Amino acid sequence: MFGLIPVNSFLKTTLFILIFSGCSNLMKQQDQIPFEPPAKLNYKKHFTRHQSTLDPIEGIWTEYVVGTLSEDGKVIKRKEIPKRAIWIIIKSKGEYRILNEYGEQNKFIASFKRTPKKNTYTFNVYYLESKDRVMAEATLVNGNRLEMAFDAPKGIFEENYKEFMGPNHSAGSDKQLTLHWQFNWLKSFPHD
Incomplete structure (x- = not known):
């Protein structure tokens, strides 16, 4: 049981880093898309x-x-x-x-x-x-x-x-x- 706690913590940390970096990359890609106002x-x-x-x-x-x-x-x-x-x-x-x-x-x-x-x-x-x-x-x-x-x-x-x-x-x-x-x-x- 004690051996699983560090593994769970490691998995949570790794999962958080992957999700965060994926969101960061998505935000960078969206910033590169030029915005055109609806009227234009x-x-x-x-x-x-x-x-x-x-x-x-x-x-x-x-x-x-x-x-x-x-x-x-x-x-x-x-x-x-x-x-x-x-x-x-x-x-x-x-x-x-x-x-x-x-x-x-x-x-x-x-x-x-x-x-x-x-x-x-x-x-x-x-x-x-x-x-x-x-x-x-x-x-x-x-x-x-x-x-x-x-x-x-x-x-x-x-x-x-x-x-x-x-x-x-x-x-x-x-x-x-x-x-x-x-x-x-x-x-x-x-x-x-």
Whole structure:
């Protein structure tokens, strides 16, 4: 009887280690599976079903941006931010609504409108919190890249300054700072 206690204890310990390491491996595998929000998956299905009738601007886009911070016209920092956001563009009542990857416009109301100039759109966004509005010209290049640029308005500048410069820098009221954004949105779905 006394000889069985260490064997039982050994078996329990071994079984625990096997189960724990198996669960750890399963969790690591799940972490490697990219998560796609349900809204993004649903829009992929929509774009697949309606691919023959989509306008070239409609689809799922990945945003890349270069921010240039200037003080009194002198560049003090440039920062590239790859894959900053995922956007869904879908036609709605004569314009192209811009949604985040969760299918929402929770911090902004944004859209593109076609202009008379070929492959050119007007980008229009209203930021709900700061009450800032931006309008900029956007160009569709080769059907799979949107290009646009604008200076960040005051409220958006203040919101993004710390992200851009880091927490140890202060914008300061005596400085004439501007933050110029250059955007490239690359179409990730549907592919031509």
